[in-house]
Amino acid sequence: MALPFFVTPLYAALCGLLLMVLSARVILLRRALKVGLGDGDQPVLRRAIRVQANCAEYVPLALILLLLLEISHQVPVVALHVLGLLLLVGRIAHALGVSRSGGTGLGRIIGIGGTFSMMIVAAVWLLVIALAALRV
Numbered sequence: 001m002a003l004p005f006f007v008t009p010l011y012a013a014l015c016g017l018l019l020m021v022l023s024a025r026v027i028l029l030r031r032a033l034k035v036g037l038g039d040g041d042q043p044v045l046r047r048a049i050r051v052q053a054n055c056a057e058y059v060p061l062a063l064i065l066l067l068l069l070e071i072s073h074q075v076p077v078v079a080l081h082v083l084g085l086l087l088l089v090g091r092i093a094h095a096l097g098v099s100r101s102g103g104t105g106l107g108r109i110i111g112i113g114g115t116f117s118m119m120i121v122a123a124v125w126l127l128v129i130a131l132a133a134l135r136v
Contacts, residue, residue: 029045066083084118097110
């Protein structure tokens, strides 16, 4: 049976795979650095943990926003893909940027910019849809 929507599952799958890659990186660093819990005061592990956690913190709500837009059937498919790509590219850029440097680098700026842009646009669009429905 086909899903009644197809854009959100694509980006959910890709973001899920990204989270698994980030999780595997944390596991491999823990093993290499012999750190069972926490970050062992290791900057590289601390950054990897934050990258993984940051992905886990932002992606679920972003995907919910995308799904709600998609099932509203009031948003063009191309716009849904733009939002999904903003999220995915933003999370990848953030992961690369923070993994390379604990400071504010270009990857981190692009990453959070893409993620925030996606979430703000999606949230405002949903708000407009919801308010329009209330007027009916």
